[in-house]
Amino acid sequence: MQPSRDQLMWMYRTMILIRRYEERMAEVYFEGKTPRFDIGWGPVPGEMHLAAGQEPVAVGVMSHLGDHDTVTGPHRPHHLAIAKGVNLKAMTAEIFGKKTGLGQGKGGHMHLFDVAKKFSCSGLVGAGFPPALGAALAAKMQGKNWVAVAFAGEGAANQGSFHESLNLAALWKLPVILVIEDNSYGISVPKAASTAVPTNADRAAAYGIPGAFVPNNDPVAVFEAAGIAVERARQGQGPSLLEIKTDRYFGHFQGDPELYRPKGEVDTLKGHDPIARLRTKLMEGGVLSEDSDAALRKAVEAELEEAYAFARNSPYPEPTEALKHVFV
Amino acid sequence: MSERKITMSKAIAEAIDLEMARDPKVFVMGEDVGIYGGIFSSTTGLFAKYGGDRVKDTPISETAFIGAATGAAAEGMRPIVELMFVDFFGVCMDQIYNHLAKNTYMSGGSVKLPVVLMTAYGGGYNDAAQHSQSLYSLFAHVPGLKVVVPSNAYDAKGLMHTAIRDDNPVMYFFHKGLMGLGWMSSPATASTPVPEGDYTVPLGQAKVVREGQDLTIVTLGWMVHRSLEAAAELEKAGISAEIIDLRTLVPLDRETVIKSAQKTGRVLVVDEDYQSFGLSGEIAATVAEAGALKSFRRVAVPDVPIPYSRPLEQYVLPNPQTIAQAAQGMLEMVG
Ligand SMILES: Cc1ncc(C[n+]2csc(CCOP(=O)(O)OP(=O)(O)O)c2C)c(N)n1
Numbered sequence: 001m002q003p004s005r006d007q008l009m010w011m012y013r014t015m016i017l018i019r020r021y022e023e024r025m026a027e028v029y030f031e032g033k034t035p036r037f038d039i040g041w042g043p044v045p046g047e048m049h050l051a052a053g054q055e056p057v058a059v060g061v062m063s064h065l066g067d068h069d070t071v072t073g074p075h076r077p078h079h080l081a082i083a084k085g086v087n088l089k090a091m092t093a094e095i096f097g098k099k100t101g102l103g104q105g106k107g108g109h110m111h112l113f114d115v116a117k118k119f120s121c122s123g124l125v126g127a128g129f130p131p132a133l134g135a136a137l138a139a140k141m142q143g144k145n146w147v148a149v150a151f152a153g154e155g156a157a158n159q160g161s162f163h164e165s166l167n168l169a170a171l172w173k174l175p176v177i178l179v180i181e182d183n184s185y186g187i188s189v190p191k192a193a194s195t196a197v198p199t200n201a202d203r204a205a206a207y208g209i210p211g212a213f214v215p216n217n218d219p220v221a222v223f224e225a226a227g228i229a230v231e232r233a234r235q236g237q238g239p240s241l242l243e244i245k246t247d248r249y250f251g252h253f254q255g256d257p258e259l260y261r262p263k264g265e266v267d268t269l270k271g272h273d274p275i276a277r278l279r280t281k282l283m284e285g286g287v288l289s290e291d292s293d294a295a296l297r298k299a300v301e302a303e304l305e306e307a308y309a310f311a312r313n314s315p316y317p318e319p320t321e322a323l324k325h326v327f328v
Numbered sequence: 329m330s331e332r333k334i335t336m337s338k339a340i341a342e343a344i345d346l347e348m349a350r351d352p353k354v355f356v357m358g359e360d361v362g363i364y365g366g367i368f369s370s371t372t373g374l375f376a377k378y379g380g381d382r383v384k385d386t387p388i389s390e391t392a393f394i395g396a397a398t399g400a401a402a403e404g405m406r407p408i409v410e411l412m413f414v415d416f417f418g419v420c421m422d423q424i425y426n427h428l429a430k431n432t433y434m435s436g437g438s439v440k441l442p443v444v445l446m447t448a449y450g451g452g453y454n455d456a457a458q459h460s461q462s463l464y465s466l467f468a469h470v471p472g473l474k475v476v477v478p479s480n481a482y483d484a485k486g487l488m489h490t491a492i493r494d495d496n497p498v499m500y501f502f503h504k505g506l507m508g509l510g511w512m513s514s515p516a517t518a519s520t521p522v523p524e525g526d527y528t529v530p531l532g533q534a535k536v537v538r539e540g541q542d543l544t545i546v547t548l549g550w551m552v553h554r555s556l557e558a559a560a561e562l563e564k565a566g567i568s569a570e571i572i573d574l575r576t577l578v579p580l581d582r583e584t585v586i587k588s589a590q591k592t593g594r595v596l597v598v599d600e601d602y603q604s605f606g607l608s609g610e611i612a613a614t615v616a617e618a619g620a621l622k623s624f625r626r627v628a629v630p631d632v633p634i635p636y637s638r639p640l641e642q643y644v645l646p647n648p649q650t651i652a653q654a655a656q657g658m659l660e661m662v663g
């Protein structure tokens with residue numbers, strides 16, 4: 001299954017939106033944290049896990065999903081949320097801890113909930129697999145052809161919840177896809193030091209379901225592999241496991257000294273930037289011109305400006321609102 | 329005695345280092361404890377010194393490696409296991425509360441489990457509901473786990489030595505905001521002079537960190553420092569607060585609490601954990617059972633998850649003002 005012209009352009013634009021969102025978040029995150037970096041200071045405090053470099057995973061899979069389909073994400077969620085169509089203003093306001101945020105400031109960057117877009121995420125590694133199974137079960141029980149997709153890092157594939165979920169999903173033939181984002185590290189620990197097999201896709205065989213490994217951090221390749229898995233799920237043929245090789249450009253979190261990373265590694269990775277590669281491809285295919293690219297990037301900046309300005313200008317919740325929402 | 333002042337994280341790493349040097353059965357495992365040196369610097373330098381065989385990075389497979397600690401300890405090893413945040417223990421709780429905590433008892437005392445489970449707790453830097461909890465009372469509730477919560481570098485080192493040498497499972501909680509990390513604010517009083525050699529601080533011995541006459545503040549961890557700030561304010565208002573740093577929850581030094589309660593007649597518990605069904609209730613019961621409960625209050629997290637947004641989080645965490653207000657309220661009460 002090849003992406004259409006529109007799908008290619010959507011992937012390209014969304015990747016740029018994600019990349020620029022993350023780059024901008026990195027800047028905002030360091031505001032108020034000088035001259036000394038303190039994690040609790042500035043307009044965006046707390047931990048911050050950015051996904052620049054991992055855009056292909058988000059757009060390649062999300063191309064096949066609609067609002068009815070459920071997505072669960074991990075602690076590094078922005079790229080997935082953006083590609084799923086989560087309201088950018090409300091998401092950014094949440095990350096700023098504002099009243100107008102998705103969770104009225106209660107959740108923060110690792111805990112984004114958009115009910116309309118069926119998106120949620122968690123700060124606990126491996127926590128997103130079981131709820132995705134549940135969403136798939138709900139779709140199946142209600143006779144809908146909706147699917148659910150759980151995204152998580154390669155580190156999460158060593159969590160018991162991953163293996164239990166694969167078995168249960170296979171056993172019940174659930175319309176769910178487990179997507180592993182292999183960015184080579186779980187914080188400081190390289191994949192080879194955490195995972196007994198070279199690719200997690202191989203683990204699918206143990207549960208009798210299809211598993212595919214997508215190398216090269218390429219959105220079109222992700223699109224193709226995800227297309228097959230989503231189609232299978234919609235047809236009632238059960239779950240699939242995808243592992244996608246991708247790259248993390250920033251540290252694990254902002255402020256990570258990255259002492260575990262070989263010097264120059266990130267520069268090498270950036271030499272293989274999926275956005276630049278898709279740009280070349282689109283130019284060569286005559287789908288994109290210098291002018292249309294510039295216009296697209298300008299529109300992206302405007303969209304970002306609107307979201308960040310909305311977040312900044314929104315009010316904080318009243319302190320006593322902390323007591324609300326324990327129950328509905 | 330050395331006048332060398334060090335951070336709590338350095339004190340913890342130093343105690344582990346000394347124990348590893350003296351006993352080859354002591355080893356460390358956990359996520360990012362190797363080259364990274366622990367996300368909160370509790371194992372800094374150990375990997376370089378002892379190598380990957382004794383300072384082991386683990387996959388994110390907590391049930392496996394924490395359960396493995398129980399098995400290794402039963403075979404005579406002395407594992408120190410770190411799990412970054414106490415909030416994460418849910419994923420491996422069965423290995424802890426049904427096995428690590430109970431095997432000694434169920435075996436009629438024949439199985440020894442010298443495991444130290446070390447973890448970071450607490451909030452104050454906007455890390456939200458899954459990375460800011462205290463939860464020590466949850467573990468103290470389950471028989472079979474000793475629970476240690478140091479408030480400063482000196483105690484942290486001495487308690488770590490004791491924890492490692494103990495033949496029972498010990499949960500060792502450190503507050504992130506006390507570790508002196510450089511990237512997270514710490515009260516100046518958390519770093520203290522610490523001897524270079526080994527020494528022990530016994531489990532089950534609270535410390536009166538401030539003497540006073542009018543009320544007793546019972547607290548631990550980060551809240552010791554916030555209570556000290558509150559006490560300084562109260563002093564200006566002519567109120568003399570005694571502060572007890574519990575240092576360990578299991579065993580709990582009930583005697584020191586009761587004695588102080590008898591002296592002051594007023595007990596205020598300051599707790600960063602959720603208010604209901606936890607430490608504050610336990611202290612009230614302890615004092616009541618001893619017939620020493622005249623006046624009691626608590627300042628704790630008001631039974632909500634820790635919210636992300638700064639004004640919300642500041643509202644739910646006890647602070648020097650809310651502590652002082654509660655204390656003042658007690659003294660204004662008749663009797
Ligand atoms: C259950 C649990 N254990 C440990 C952690 C701490 N932790 C947060 S992110 C992370 C690494 C995750 O690696 P991976 O799954 O590869 O995702 P990535 O960060 O690379 O996107 C760890 C160990 C956690 N949040 N939850």
Ligand SMILES: [Mg+2]
Binds near residue numbers: 155184185187
């Ligand atoms: Mg990873």
